[in-house]
Amino acid sequence: MSQRNWSTHHYLTTGLLTSLILIFYTSCQSDNNLPPADPDNGGLFLPDGFEAIVVVDSIGRARHLTVNENGDIYVKLRVPNEEGQGIVALRDSNGDGKADRVETFGEYSDTGNYGTGMEIYNGYLYFSTAGEVYRTKIDPEKLVPEGEVELIMKDDYKNAVHGYEHIAKPLAFDQEGNMYVPFGSPGDVCQEFNRRPGAPGMDPCPELEWHGGIWRFDANKLNQTQQDGYRYATGIRSVVAMDWNKDENSLYVVQHGRDNLHRTWPDLFSRWESALLPSEEFFKVEDGTDGGWPYYYYDHLQEKKLLNPEYGGDKTLATGAENVESPLLGFPGHFAPNDLYFYQGEQFPERYKSGAFVAFHGSTIRGPYPQGGYFVGFVPFENGKPSGPWEVFADGFAQLDTIVNTGDAAARPMGISMGPDGSLYITESVQGKIWRVMYTGEKEDFGAEALAELEERKNTRTNIKNPDEEADNLEKGLLETGAQTYNIYCATCHQANGKGDGTRFPPLAETEWVTRNNKRLISLVLNGMEGQIEVNEVEYNGIMPAHSFLSDVEVAGVLTYIRKNFGNNSSSISATEVAKVRNELQ
Missing domain, CATH: 2.120.10.30 (TolB, C-terminal domain)
Structure with missing residues (x-):
């Protein structure tokens, strides 16, 4: 307490002095010299x-x-x-x-x-x-x-x-x-x-x-x-x-x-x-x-x-x-x-x-x-x-x-x-x-x-508790082959909304990597990719594993699903196209 405050106290009655000390003590206890928190x-x-x-x-x-x-x-x-x-x-x-x-x-x-x-x-x-x-x-x-x-x-x-x-x-x-x-x-x-x-x-x-x-x-x-x-x-x-x-x-x-x-x-x-x-x-x-x-x-x-x-x-x-x-x-x-x-x-x-x-x-x-x-x-x-x-x-x-x-x-x-x-x-x-x-x-x-x-x-809370195997399944009712394949093999990295995670995995939404050049897209899925690429003016440097273990029908289905979702509106890819590219790569 400052010298000025102590001088003032000398002119106060004992009762008032005691009250002021209690107020001062309570104030210090309540904030501990900490700043006020945000209301929320x-x-x-x-x-x-x-x-x-x-x-x-x-x-x-x-x-x-x-x-x-x-x-x-x-x-x-x-x-x-x-x-x-x-x-x-x-x-x-x-x-x-x-x-x-x-x-x-x-x-x-x-x-x-x-x-x-x-x-x-x-x-x-x-x-x-x-x-x-x-x-x-x-x-x-x-x-x-x-x-x-x-x-x-x-x-x-x-x-x-x-x-x-x-x-x-x-x-x-x-x-x-x-x-x-x-x-x-x-x-x-x-x-x-x-x-x-x-x-x-x-x-x-x-x-x-x-x-x-x-x-x-x-x-x-x-x-x-x-x-x-x-x-x-x-x-x-x-x-x-x-x-x-x-x-x-x-x-x-x-x-x-x-x-x-x-x-x-x-x-x-x-x-x-x-x-x-x-x-x-x-x-x-x-x-x-x-x-x-x-x-x-x-x-x-x-x-x-x-x-x-x-x-x-x-x-x-x-x-x-x-x-x-x-x-x-x-x-x-x-x-x-x-x-x-x-x-x-x-x-x-x-x-x-x-x-x-x-x-x-x-x-x-x-x-x-x-x-x-x-x-x-x-x-x-x-x-x-x-x-x-x-x-x-x-x-x-x-x-x-x-x-x-x-x-x-x-x-x-x-x-x-x-x-x-x-x-x-x-x-x-x-x-x-x-x-x-x-x-x-x-x-x-x-x-x-x-x-x-x-x-x-x-x-x-769903972000903390163990999910219920049935009630918390967010895919209930999703039966399309392409959607199921995507959620098993792709959504873990590129996310269920196709926007990537913003750090390691690029988006599939509204990008030329998805909407153009069918052969390049099929090859990427079959062979995987390693190294730096640019997607929507953002650089990514990671590893996409090869998915050649998927059948031609599964590859065609998942790529068609991607090309028709997440804001994309491109043509389908057929199993025949996939088979042709697979043969060329072998």
């Missing part, structure tokens, strides 16, 4: 006692973020802007909770479009692209670092086998000067012919020598390649969610599970099972951990590690599973865990201390059932292990009840970090909005009742 909490559903404010909106497709000790926020964009700058710096100068300074910066080489990592470590801002890890020195007096950008590690891609799919490079740091970087699997489940239905897995899997694991590097050594690192853990397919748990002095990750069990093994897995399985696995990762990929997957419904069908699995066999690491817990399949953060602050109620927040970016391949994820979950922890089932912490990002196509979601939660006062910051990847989540209730009163509404959402 920025559209989020939160536990009772929590509130949220939108710090900034529409900064670009945001990935991970980190918050400095002075409250400055740094966000990694998925792709650099037109000036080649891919980092956004934010500052709230007046304490109202809104960023009033927003600056984009960064001068570095970016070899891919999957930038994600963003961490502050020992006074440096570390960040990653698809192929590099950089750092730059932070000056706390300046929002934008002015120091040299140093290359810490470069992925030279020399060790990729059969392409390279899972290239995100989140970052984590221990307390001894080490940096941890995942190198995801080049394919889905180490098949000789990637993603081909019925194709067996390679045994031993050659990809495990350089991929499907976590590598440890010297955080301060410049110009390293993967060969300079140490393979810390293996058998981990794809990691975007990763954090160093300071309480346990250990690395934790949440793995993205494999794809399309029904598409590749339709006689073994139903479409309902394929929507829920395999689980997204939450691991504690220690030196030498083997998570079991590609030989095993986790089934959270049975709470068992099982053999993948590519290696002889039949949904019950667990031969050898005792020799690989089981997860701490398994989340429902395809939730897409994209960030993990162990809470170390003092602002939230005690039950959140040392617990794990997980940002579920949301599925693309759950059809014909509603897409799942699109929320931030929480796992309570005690002694380094979950002490209860996972919970819903923040929902409402998608702003709709049933998410049919990924592109329908207004926002997809992506990154999580904590501010110096214990507030939690969350990014989303569609437009680039950032929320600040704060606790303004009475901490001693927080309990199960505060979680009741979100527990109900966990059991009722």
